[in-house]
Amino acid sequence: MVRSSPEAAVATGDDPRDYARLLAAVYDATMAGDRAPARPRAVIAESWEQLMADGVDPARHRDPLVESDELDALRRRSGLVGVLEEMSRGLGSLTADGDNIVVVADSRGRVLWRSGHASVLQRADSLGFVEGAHWGEGAVGTNAIGTALVSRQSVQIFSAEHYQPSHHTWTCAGAPIRDPRTGRVLGVVDVSGPAATVHPTTVTVVDLVARLAESRLRETHDRLLNEIRAVSAPILAAVAAPALAVDTDGWVAAVGSVPVCTRLQLPGDPAAGPAWVPTIGWCDFEPLPGGWLVRVVRDGAARDESVTTVVVDLIGEPTVRVSGRQGRWHRIVSRRHAQILRLLAQHPAGRSAAELSVDLYGDDGHTVTVRAEMSRLRRQLPGLVAARPYRCADGVVMQLRPDGVASDTSSAG
Known part of the structure; x- marks a missing residue:
């Protein structure tokens, strides 16, 4: 998929202070239903229009925090643990001066991790921008995390482009991180800080780090499939019935006497017993390191339910x-x-x-x-x-x- 270059919120050479004053006038007029002195950028206009249509109050709407024990589970399930250190390292140049923080959120905008200078973290605390907070558009309006998830593109949000007035003193840049196997968005990496720190290149750097994270995820998955392939090869050679070796998400590592396919739709609990697998039929499942051995049950067709x-x-x-x-x-x-x-x-x-x-x-x-x-x-x-x-x-x-x-x-x- 070809991606366009991310759009900076403030163009090179523009005075951020002058632009912030213009945005404040645009925001006030738009929220009041009056004629604005300028039109916001397309991604901002679409976000505001949708939030207003949904009745989201820019002053009051916010979801509760995720409990700490649930947060640990969300981190493990996010699929981002393995690339967290690399993302932090790649964004080190943006946080070295102590003006910005790095935040990683999941696919629903819940903040999983954040790091940065204590003074900026304290300012973020005052906004509720903490680990476990919901930062999707439905919770806090237009912001780099939530808007990146909705638009599925890297975005930079500056000053009064934020939907909530309390965020107008901030700027942020966020990039979605996609599962390279499916294209599904796993989460967002974000750099946030005081509005005065806005820079046109920030969103480009954040976008690049997200792409590098996707590359590492792809390499990790390829290694896993190779390991499953090595373990399953002698088993498949000895099995008389059609069978496959897959990872825990159904991605096929090796096949034996089965038409080649890329991925199987696994049942919710393969260990629970025989289950129907679309395109193949009824199957039994045996655990493998990192995945499953899937054996096709030849007489299983008669067990298929009608609905x-x-x-x-x-x-x-x-x-x-x-x-x-x-x-x-x-x-x-x-x-x-x-x-x-x-x-x-x-x-x-x-x-x-x-x-x-x-x-x-x-x-x-x-x-x-x-x-x-x-x-x-x-x-x-x-x-x-x-x-x-x-x-x-x-x-x-x-x-x-x-x-x-x-x-x-x-x-x-």
């Missing part, structure tokens, strides 16, 4: 739990995606992009945004959501908890 049950759990982090024809697995989804699934469950006949725009935003003027969200949702939940109109796929039974609202869109039998 797939999808339970959307709306308590806490929205979670989709799948069982039946497509195996057993689960995914954590965003609140927006949970809201869309609830609408699909309540409208078995389906909803058009325009209808979903009205449902979600109050008018039909956001169809492009809806289609983009549906595309992401369908990639995250393969085979569960159909299009034209958007609806539960044939053979899918969707249930909502704790609502108890259910929609049976199964056409099987």
Whole structure:
């Protein structure tokens, strides 16, 4: 994928103080619904418009802190532990003078780590910019972490481009870190500091460090697959039935008497017993160092269920739990995606992009945004959501908890 160069918030040669005064006037006019003296940058305008449409109050909205024990678990699951030291080292030149801090957040904008000079960290504390804090757009508005996650690009935010007035004395630059295997965003690396420290090259450096982190993640995964391949080779040679060796995420390291593929969709708990694997059928799973030996069960086809049950759990982090024809697995989804699934469950006949725009935003003027969200949702939940109109796929039974609202869109039998 070709990436464009990240856009600096303040151009080389511009006076940051003059620009900050202009941004303050633009911000005040925009929030008051008046004509602004200038239009903010496109990424800022889109962020503000979406936040205002969602009813986010720039003065009061903030999510609670993540508990310390949960924070440790989020760090382990983030997939970023192995590149943390390298990112900190790569950004050392931006923090050496003590004016900036480095922050790493997860894919939902929760601050996992931060480092920097004590004086700047104390200033960050006063904003709630601490480990465990939610820093997505829905929690604190436009900022380099949340806006990088929404836009999926590196961004620099300066002064009154921030949605919350309390952040107008700050500047920040954030870059998304993608899983090189899937393209899924794992998190964001961010450099933040007082507005006076803004520099046009900061966002370029942060973007470069994020790309280097992705390269290291790719190298680490390749080494893991080679290790699994070496361990599994003699086993696959001795197994009479079709089998594969995969890592814990289903990436294929080696195959034996099975059509070559790149990745398997593993069940939520492979150790629980035989499970249905799409494109292959029923399989047994045996643990390998770093992954699984997957044996195809030849007589398993008769055990395939006729429907797939999808339970959307709306308590806490929205979670989709799948069982039946497509195996057993689960995914954590965003609140927006949970809201869309609830609408699909309540409208078995389906909803058009325009209808979903009205449902979600109050008018039909956001169809492009809806289609983009549906595309992401369908990639995250393969085979569960159909299009034209958007609806539960044939053979899918969707249930909502704790609502108890259910929609049976199964056409099987």
